[in-house]
Each structure stands twice: as C-alpha cells, then as structure tokens.
Amino acid sequence: MKKILPITIPPVIGYLHHAYPLSILANEETYLPWFHSNYIQLYCPPNFQNPSRNRTMKFNFYRRPDQRVSFSPYLKVQLLNRDLIFKSPTDILLFIVACIDKGYYVQPTVDEYFLPDSAAYQKRPLVHETLIYGYDNQAFVGMGYNKRGDYASYYIMFSELEQAIVHADLTGHYDPDGLRLFKYDSQARYDFDIHLVREQITDFLHSRNTSHCFRMVANPADGVYGLATYPYLKSYIESFLYSLLSFDIRPAHILWEHKKCMVNRLKYMETQGYLKSEDGFSAQYEELARKTGMLRMMLLKFKITRSPDLIHRVLSNLDDIGEAEQSLLQDLVKKLKTVCDESR
Structure with a gap:
C-alpha cells in the first residue's frame, strides 16, 4: 500500500x-x-513595533485577500x-x-x-x-x-x-x-502578464498600497508596501540590540527570497524576449540577491554570538541594498514602459 x-x-x-x-x-x-506575474510586492503591517501585539514582524510578500481559496489558477x-x-x-x-x-x-x-x-x-x-x-x-x-x-x-x-x-x-x-x-489543475492556463508585472514593480518602487486593486473583495489593508518596508525592517532588526522583540529570521529570509524571485523573473523575461541580457537588469539583481543572502547569514550569526557589530553591519548593508534597488527599479520601470507600449 x-x-x-x-x-x-x-x-x-x-x-x-x-x-x-x-x-x-x-x-x-x-x-x-x-x-x-506575481510575488513582486512586499508588505508589512504598521503595528509590529508594539510588543504586546506582535512579538515578531509580519514582513511578507503581499497576499490578495482571496488567496486562501484562490491561490493560483493551477x-x-x-x-x-x-x-x-x-x-x-x-x-x-x-x-x-x-x-x-x-x-x-x-x-x-x-x-x-x-x-x-x-x-x-x-x-x-x-x-x-x-x-x-x-x-x-x-x-x-x-x-x-x-x-x-x-x-x-x-x-x-x-x-x-x-x-x-x-x-x-x-x-x-x-x-x-x-x-x-x-x-x-493540469487544464488551467495563465499567460505571462507583462502589464501586470510593470504595474506591480511600479507599485513596489513608489510604495503604493496594492490592496486598493482588490476593493471588490475586501477593504484596503493598512500597512507599508514596497521600498517603504525597508525602514520598518531596519527598525525591527535594530530592536535585536535591545531585546524588545523576539529574534525571527523570516523577515530577512523573505527579503532574500524576494530578490531571488526578481532575478528569476528577469531571466524569464529575457528568455521570452521582453528584455535582453545585455540590459543588465538580471545581473544587477543577482548582486542584490547575493548581498541580501549575506545579510541573512550575518543575522543568523548574530543569533549565536549576539555581537552588536553584526547588527550595525546589517543595517548599513540594508541601506545600500535599498538605495541600489531603487535606482535599478527606476531604470527597469522606464524600460518596461517602452516594452508595454510596444506590445499594445
């Protein structure tokens, strides 16, 4: 059996x-x-700093309000x-x-x-x-x-x-x-949506509340989106120095997975002809993914050593990653506008 x-x-x-x-x-x-076409936007609620309500930070990919019952067409x-x-x-x-x-x-x-x-x-x-x-x-x-x-x-x-x-x-x-x-569901079908990708990357860059797109399902969710989540993530990590919140590697792990997803997405777009490898977007995101992976490893080391220097290095690196990603996304959004205009 x-x-x-x-x-x-x-x-x-x-x-x-x-x-x-x-x-x-x-x-x-x-x-x-x-x-x-998904797994682009990041989200965190605004109240994670209240230890009585949340002992950790709910830093995550943005999830549609109906995702419990409608995760994917497949x-x-x-x-x-x-x-x-x-x-x-x-x-x-x-x-x-x-x-x-x-x-x-x-x-x-x-x-x-x-x-x-x-x-x-x-x-x-x-x-x-x-x-x-x-x-x-x-x-x-x-x-x-x-x-x-x-x-x-x-x-x-x-x-x-x-x-x-x-x-x-x-x-x-x-x-x-x-x-x-x-x-x-082997009979399902979903075509890659370059316009949706551009829309979500733009939301991420400008920290727009993506939940407004799903008002027909649920009221918009208060919180922080996209690049604006970085200062909140910094505050959470800095709190490890004072033991205000419990240590949780998941926010840093999600950030690392986000960068790896972006790398794979951009490489996929290259194979589908939306981008060219010589544009350099996937290569630059690979570097961001590498740095984010190192940041995650430093936090795991901090869990063992409790060395404050590691937290200060993580915070500095997180600033660098955020600035580099913002600059990269500004160029990417301009490129995607051209791609989308040509595909209409």
Whole structure:
C-alpha cells in the first residue's frame, strides 16, 4: 500500500502559506508564467513595533485577500471543516488515504507536540498546519519544517498523525476549519502578464498600497508596501540590540527570497524576449540577491554570538541594498514602459 504525489522544494519557503501550495505547483513549469506575474510586492503591517501585539514582524510578500481559496489558477483549493469530516479517529486515516488516492494533497492543522520530526515534539503544544502528500504502508509522508529548521519531507506513523490532529485545539487559531485540500489543475492556463508585472514593480518602487486593486473583495489593508518596508525592517532588526522583540529570521529570509524571485523573473523575461541580457537588469539583481543572502547569514550569526557589530553591519548593508534597488527599479520601470507600449 503506497502512493506518493509529486512534491518539490519551491522558490519561496519563508512562510508555509507560500511553501505548501508552491511545493505542489513547482513540479510543473507550466506554473511559471503565473508565478513570474506575481510575488513582486512586499508588505508589512504598521503595528509590529508594539510588543504586546506582535512579538515578531509580519514582513511578507503581499497576499490578495482571496488567496486562501484562490491561490493560483493551477491549484484547486477546498477549505473543509475538520469536525464535519472527522467523526472518529478512524475517519481521519481513511479520509486522508482516500484523498491522496484521488490526487489531493491534504493540509490538516495538527499539534506538533505529536510530530516526531518537529522541534516541538514532546516539549510543548504547537498548533500548526502540515502537508501530507503520500503514504507508504503504515506511515504518511509529509512536508514541513523539521527540528533542524529545514523545510523537508518526513515520515509519520498513521497513529501519530491521528493523535496530532485529534489533539490540535483550533480555538482562536487563524485557520479554524483545520483542513484544506489542494489539487493541481493540469487544464488551467495563465499567460505571462507583462502589464501586470510593470504595474506591480511600479507599485513596489513608489510604495503604493496594492490592496486598493482588490476593493471588490475586501477593504484596503493598512500597512507599508514596497521600498517603504525597508525602514520598518531596519527598525525591527535594530530592536535585536535591545531585546524588545523576539529574534525571527523570516523577515530577512523573505527579503532574500524576494530578490531571488526578481532575478528569476528577469531571466524569464529575457528568455521570452521582453528584455535582453545585455540590459543588465538580471545581473544587477543577482548582486542584490547575493548581498541580501549575506545579510541573512550575518543575522543568523548574530543569533549565536549576539555581537552588536553584526547588527550595525546589517543595517548599513540594508541601506545600500535599498538605495541600489531603487535606482535599478527606476531604470527597469522606464524600460518596461517602452516594452508595454510596444506590445499594445
């Protein structure tokens, strides 16, 4: 008894709400026109500096307000209420196996206290989602962050996953339904949208509130967008010197992934004839990605050494990255205007 659905490590893993769907989509290159037309804008809420409300900074790629149910045209998403599906522990195992047999990836909310490969295993309750994409004899195969902090596959016995689901207290949880299904849609189609790319890059450059574009779905979200997020990220990192907020590498990791996404997007645009490699945009962004990766590594080193000098170097480097990116984007937006005008 064995069935394993395709899975891979995607280009964005900083948060699981990106990593899980993209781990499914990135198995096929057909998703690239959609992916390169998205994952451009950055966002953070304005209140991260209040330790009583947020002990970390919610620095992230901008997410549409309907993205929980409409992540990508290539992904069918179903949100289910766990209590309506699972009437007994036996139902849990049979349901997940049946879903996998029909090509569905299963994302249950679990208590990682019961997951052997989790850092929280038998130490503390940690209600979080996981992704199940296969089974082999009496074990499920899942994907998530393990006790070493790596995003990787793991095996969990049927009985262990059953306990993890049964004991997950969803009271006050951000996903109270507790169960989500994903299925790749091979019939979907999305053409690369150069006009959307130009619009989002312009929003990023001028720090425009992209959520205004989705007012028909939800009221605009207050917050900081694009290049204007950099001073907020600096304030957050500087707070490590005074221990005002808990250390979290994810904001710096997301910034690094953003630069790598921009590199891949620009290279894709070169292969599609929108840009030329001699324009130099992808090469310049590769340098920004390299510097952002070094910044991330310095923060990880700071976590161990607590050397204030590392924070000061990170803050200085972040200024340099922001200034270089602003100059680069100004040139890129001018180039994209010409490209878009010619394509009309």
